[in-house]
Amino acid sequence: xxxxxxxxxxxxxxxxxxxxxxxxxxxxxxxxxxxxxxxxxxxxxxxxxxxxxxxxxxxxxxxxxxxxxxxxxxxxxxxxxxxxxxxxxxxxxxxxxxxxxxxxxxxxxxxxxxxxxxxxxxxxxxxxxxxxxxxxxxxxxxxxxxxxxxxxxxxxxxxxxxxxxxxxxxxxxxxxxxxxxxxxxxxxxxxxxxxxxxxxxxxxxxxxxxxxxxxxxxxxxxxxxxxxxxxxxxxxxxxxxxxxxxxxxxxxxxxxxxxxxxxxxxxxxxxxxxxxxxxxxxxxxxxxxxxxxxxxxxxxxxxxxxxxxxxxxxxxxxxxxxxxxxxxxxxxxxxxxxxxxxxxxxxxxxxxxxxxxxxxxxxxxxxxxxxxxxxxxxxxxxxxxxxxxxxxxxxxxxxxxxxxxxxxxxxxxxxxxxxxxxxxxxxxxxxxxxxxxxxxxxxxxxxxxxxxxxxxxxxxxxxxxxxxxxxxxxxxxxxxxxxxxx
Amino acid sequence: xxxxxxxxxxxxxxxxxxxxxxxxxxxxxxxxxxxxxxxxxxxxxxxxxxxxxxxxxxxxxxxxxxxxxxxxxxxxxxxxxxxxxxxxxxxxxxxxxxx
Numbered sequence: 001x002x003x004x005x006x007x008x009x010x011x012x013x014x015x016x017x018x019x020x021x022x023x024x025x026x027x028x029x030x031x032x033x034x035x036x037x038x039x040x041x042x043x044x045x046x047x048x049x050x051x052x053x054x055x056x057x058x059x060x061x062x063x064x065x066x067x068x069x070x071x072x073x074x075x076x077x078x079x080x081x082x083x084x085x086x087x088x089x090x091x092x093x094x095x096x097x098x099x100x101x102x103x104x105x106x107x108x109x110x111x112x113x114x115x116x117x118x119x120x121x122x123x124x125x126x127x128x129x130x131x132x133x134x135x136x137x138x139x140x141x142x143x144x145x146x147x148x149x150x151x152x153x154x155x156x157x158x159x160x161x162x163x164x165x166x167x168x169x170x171x172x173x174x175x176x177x178x179x180x181x182x183x184x185x186x187x188x189x190x191x192x193x194x195x196x197x198x199x200x201x202x203x204x205x206x207x208x209x210x211x212x213x214x215x216x217x218x219x220x221x222x223x224x225x226x227x228x229x230x231x232x233x234x235x236x237x238x239x240x241x242x243x244x245x246x247x248x249x250x251x252x253x254x255x256x257x258x259x260x261x262x263x264x265x266x267x268x269x270x271x272x273x274x275x276x277x278x279x280x281x282x283x284x285x286x287x288x289x290x291x292x293x294x295x296x297x298x299x300x301x302x303x304x305x306x307x308x309x310x311x312x313x314x315x316x317x318x319x320x321x322x323x324x325x326x327x328x329x330x331x332x333x334x335x336x337x338x339x340x341x342x343x344x345x346x347x348x349x350x351x352x353x354x355x356x357x358x359x360x361x362x363x364x365x366x367x368x369x370x371x372x373x374x375x376x377x378x379x380x381x382x383x384x385x386x387x388x389x390x391x392x393x394x395x396x397x398x399x400x401x402x403x404x405x406x407x408x409x410x411x412x413x414x415x416x417x418x419x420x421x422x423x424x425x426x427x428x429x430x431x432x433x434x435x436x437x438x439x440x441x442x443x444x445x446x447x448x449x450x451x452x453x454x455x456x457x458x459x460x461x462x463x464x465x466x467x468x469x470x471x472x473x474x475x476x477x478x479x480x481x482x483x484x485x486x
Numbered sequence: 487x488x489x490x491x492x493x494x495x496x497x498x499x500x501x502x503x504x505x506x507x508x509x510x511x512x513x514x515x516x517x518x519x520x521x522x523x524x525x526x527x528x529x530x531x532x533x534x535x536x537x538x539x540x541x542x543x544x545x546x547x548x549x550x551x552x553x554x555x556x557x558x559x560x561x562x563x564x565x566x567x568x569x570x571x572x573x574x575x576x577x578x579x580x581x582x583x584x585x
Contacts, residue, residue: 019551026554035572036559044562056551077539084502086576133573146573149562277500282539290545 005205005246007239008214009171010163011231013178014156015188016128016196017060022153023127024051024094029155031194035148043153045089050285057125057155058289060187061101062299064157065123067181067306070105072299074291078125078283086147087130095158097280100124101289107161107181108308109173118174119162128154131195151195163202163214168235175199175228180307180329192227199231200224203238205246218252222266225259234259238266310334318347323355332369333359339376344383353383357397361404374403382410389470395419419468425477428461428469432477435460436485443485454478489518 019029025042041049065072079097105120130152132145159178165171179190179197189196204217220238225231237259242252257266305313307328314324327334333354340350358379367373374382382399385391391399391414402413413419435457436443446453454475461474494514498505505513556562559572568575 021551021553026549026552027556028553034559036562036574037572038556039559039562040554040556044557053548054551055548058548082500086574132576144578145576146570147576148573277496279500284540287540287542287544287547 004208005243006208007166008163008204008206008217009165009167009235010202011161011165011171011174012200012202013159013161013175014128014198014200015064015159015182015190017057017155017157018186018188019054019056019060019155021054023054023057023125023155024153027153031189031196033150035146036150038150039152043089044149045091045152051094051283053286053289054155058101058291059299059302060185061123061125061155061157062291062296063185063303064159064182064187065102065105066296066300067185067303068102068105068107068120068123068159068178070102070120070123072102072291072296073099074293074296075099075288076101076124076291077288078286079280080283081126081278081280083278085129086145087132087149087152089130089149089152093127093129094283094286095126095280096124101157107174107177109165109170109177111167111170111173118164118170121160121162123157123159126156126158128152128156163204168232168239171201171235172228172232175231176329177307179228184304184306184331186304195226198224198226199228201231201235201238203235203242205239205242205252207246218254220252220254220266221256222259223256223269226261230259230261233264234266237264241266317341319351323351326355327351330369336369336372336376340380340383343377343380344387346383346387349383349386353379353396353400357400361401365404374400378403378409385410385414390414391419392467392471394467425473428465428473429477429481431461431464431469432474432481435464436478436481443482446482447485454482489514489521 016029021027022029022038022043025040027038027040027043030038042051062072076096076099078094080092081095081097082092084091100122102123103121105123106117107120108115108117110116128151130147130149132147134145135143161174165174182188182197183190191197192199201222202219203222204214204219206214206217210217220242222234222238225234238257245252253268256269258269259266310328311324314327315321319327327337337350337354340354341347344350358374362368362373365373379400382391382396382403385399386393386396398417399410399413399419402408402417403410406413408416439457439460442453442456446457457478458471458474461469461478462471491510491514494510494517495505497517498510498513563569563572563574566574
């Protein structure tokens with residue numbers, strides 16, 4: 001048997017949909033409320049009630065599916081997945097089993113060896129479970145638990161990738177791109193720390209000489225890791241754990257494992273071999289979901305511009321590839337950028353200022369572009385002072401910093417600090433002539449071929465003008481005056 | 487229909503039913519008879535009948551996404567055998583469930 005293995009990773013991502021109400025009842029879908037203040041007989045699982053599907057949740061789910069290049073099935077149905085757990089009051093979860101809402105999509109990632117599509121096998125709708133607050137550090141040590149059912153019945157979509165990722169980095173890229181696409185749709189809060197986006201990772205090691213089916217390889221599922229970074233860490237740990245087992249001739253057990261943030265390791269939660277028996281059957285309380293082509297077309301038309309379209313658009317506008325990604329990852333920043341570019345059409349200038357100096361000042365204040373400190377108009381008028389030659393780049397930095405501190409307009413700062421660039425040719429020429437006359441030795445050096453001497457003279461002129469002379473103009477005029485001495 | 491006692495024990499476990507060995511053989515026979523009865527359906531020729539998943543000929547019933555008042559936390563937890571801080575108290579969980 002070989003010691004060479006290919007890492008095989010598949011991801012299951014749960015996303016809570018940002019609807020007003022739960023999936024099957026009219027209770028509010030809102031995070032962080034008083035325990036059990038958003039429950040009713042339906043989501044408490046009391047007898048004699050009937051679930052009624054939330055149409056808006058279907059619309060949001062369909063938009064996610066379309067944006068991820070899936071085929072939305074015109075006919076799908078709901079099923080009961082049965083298991084006992086205290087966060088599941090009905091003792092079954094309404095989910096979709098063999099006829100999910102959507103299938104066959106993809107997310108494009110860009111690992112170092114080139115762009116690649118990671119397949120999405122399916123997207124189905126289901127209801128979330130309640131929340132357990134364990135009395136103890138970890139589930140394993142808990143003395144007991146408190147059950148809050150506010151989350152029970154919140155609409156979820158589960159996005160199941162194909163097992164087509166081969167490194168923790170590819171898994172990270174898939175998650176980042178998936179979240180970016182979903183964030184454009186504005187269908188979810190996508191907060192991993194609040195549980196509105198959750199990720200389970202399936203990992204197996206395929207011996208390179210293995211020719212059997214992937215499904216027959218022992219697979220480990222790591223459940224509910226709470227950040228992208230920890231998804232990556234848990235996969236890294238799991239790969240080395242499995243590799244070590246295989247290399248010492250041990251067997252990998254098919255199981256579910258948890259991730260411990262503090263130690264960076266995974267731990268066994270439950271052996272999967274005996275537990276996976278959900279006895280799915282069609283949900284008798286819900287009729288099948290049949291979606292018309294007209295309805296689907298409406299969802300298609302409701303799609304906003306998506307990250308790939310924006311990438312193309314920005315590249316066409318001449319934004320450098322690296323900067324494109326920064327703008328694409330932060331829609332607030334992009335909106336700000338487009339407002340400024342509207343006023344100052346120099347794309348390179350605007351992008352440079354926004355992504356370097358402006359972003360640096362924002363970061364220093366811990367702000368993001370949802371609440372820009374200086375308005376787009378304000379930045380545009382500052383940049384206009386650069387393009388018109390009134391301010392040098394260095395001066396403009398000073399002005400921007402002052403605008404950040406005091407909230408003044410660019411013009412007001414320029415006036416207060418007396419900072420405008422001297423562009424008057426005659427005024428500068430007068431100073432240049434005086435500097436040349438006052439430094440005969442340096443002039444001789446220059447004339448005898450020491451180019452460096454010019455730098456000294458430029459410095460003298462800048463000193464006399466308090467840095468307000470336009471540097472390229474000073475340079476040109478110096479050469480002009482010196483030429484007369486030669 | 488021939489059910490094995492192993493199958494019945496498995497189903498009982500999934501349903502969290504404690505079943506004694508005397509009950510086991512009895513249940514195996516009784517469940518087998520139920521399945522035999524259901525098996526009568528196989529005598530029908532359903533070649534021309536499209537598969538269906540719902541007893542009624544309806545489809546796509548959905549509602550508007552509008553909030554209606556919930557129960558009070560007190561009412562919601564009124565049937566809980568033990569309640570603390572407006573939440574149901576459940577004993578230590580040994581086996582992890584699935585989502």
